Amino acid sequence: MPDYKRPAVEITKFEPENRQGLLLVITGNGKGKTTAALGMTLRAVGHGLKVGIIQFMKGDMYAGEWDGVKHLGENVELFSTGRGFCGILGNPYSREEHRADAQAAIRLAEDKINSHSYDLLILDEINNACHLKLVDLEQVKSLLVARPETMHLVLTGRDAHADIVEMADTVSEVTEIKHAYRNDIEPQPGIDY
Amino acid sequence: MPDYKRPAVEITKFEPENRQGLLLVITGNGKGKTTAALGMTLRAVGHGLKVGIIQFMKGDMYAGEWDGVKHLGENVELFSTGRGFCGILGNPYSREEHRADAQAAIRLAEDKINSHSYDLLILDEINNACHLKLVDLEQVKSLLVARPETMHLVLTGRDAHADIVEMADTVSEVTEIKHAYRNDIEPQPGIDY
Numbered sequence: 473m474p475d476y477k478r479p480a481v482e483i484t485k486f487e488p489e490n491r492q493g494l495l496l497v498i499t500g501n502g503k504g505k506t507t508a509a510l511g512m513t514l515r516a517v518g519h520g521l522k523v524g525i526i527q528f529m530k531g532d533m534y535a536g537e538w539d540g541v542k543h544l545g546e547n548v549e550l551f552s553t554g555r556g557f558c559g560i561l562g563n564p565y566s567r568e569e570h571r572a573d574a575q576a577a578i579r580l581a582e583d584k585i586n587s588h589s590y591d592l593l594i595l596d597e598i599n600n601a602c603h604l605k606l607v608d609l610e611q612v613k614s615l616l617v618a619r620p621e622t623m624h625l626v627l628t629g630r631d632a633h634a635d636i637v638e639m640a641d642t643v644s645e646v647t648e649i650k651h652a653y654r655n656d657i658e659p660q661p662g663i664d665y
Numbered sequence: 666m667p668d669y670k671r672p673a674v675e676i677t678k679f680e681p682e683n684r685q686g687l688l689l690v691i692t693g694n695g696k697g698k699t700t701a702a703l704g705m706t707l708r709a710v711g712h713g714l715k716v717g718i719i720q721f722m723k724g725d726m727y728a729g730e731w732d733g734v735k736h737l738g739e740n741v742e743l744f745s746t747g748r749g750f751c752g753i754l755g756n757p758y759s760r761e762e763h764r765a766d767a768q769a770a771i772r773l774a775e776d777k778i779n780s781h782s783y784d785l786l787i788l789d790e791i792n793n794a795c796h797l798k799l800v801d802l803e804q805v806k807s808l809l810v811a812r813p814e815t816m817h818l819v820l821t822g823r824d825a826h827a828d829i830v831e832m833a834d835t836v837s838e839v840t841e842i843k844h845a846y847r848n849d850i851e852p853q854p855g856i857d858y
Contacts, residue, residue: 488851511700516855518729536711662709
């Protein structure tokens, strides 16, 4: 059990004529933005690519991906930065503290881009950090322009700026149709964090 | 380089009072549905959960996640089933062959649910397989009803049925705002497959 056998189907392995770094934006108010980026991480590692993940405003709350990526060894570096969501109820830190953390994170991103450390760099929640002015739009644009031609860059978070959407190759908006928490179901490990 | 240091912030590790299996649906026409499910895989593994992934209509084309999940060891089983998308141009297989494969895949899902093999089961592209009538809506509903109380089930693919959306706890619709292929950019490994 189970006696499942693959059908005898030939497997194609596609290889593009040109490898090209893509700029992807995953925005919207629904669940699935960070996980979409983490899924690209797993996919990229399968292709032997090196991945960096810098999480903005997420250094205060444990998330399963912190340990999940450890299984991927040296293929992936994850930096969880910040002090949680700026401005939400119960967050005890000042705006200046939040901005200082986000500024350190964007300097880290600049370093990683300039040193060509990764094939795929994920800046998780940066759209929101930009919307909240913890980083400046011009700082984000500078990163996009500075990246190597074959480096993929994924920007997640709600409220992506129209200029960033305009610059991107692929943009998805994840919309909440419904969410468990509206029925007072607590966040569940492995799903929500 | 880099001299990035985490801020001295206390890290909270949330634990819900009740662990509860969620039914999640990730639908829509945009990029990010399969990767969102793969990201939940990585997150769940970080929490020590066991994950199963059954991909429908995806056994004919290599995808990075096939090798990516190997890094996760015995925590994750992935079954890529089927012969590619039923009905799209260039796919040489008959509707009957596609349905036979999807039926084998759903039997596999039933087996895995009945044997309580996983904490999280992902049925990738099943919404679309259901829409194309390769599996029947009643078969999918039976799976949802049969699952253990603490097992999470994630159903991906466009055109999720309204009845499934109704039954789900969390539903996200991933909408394409733009996609690189519309500018004749080829699929890129690690991102698109």
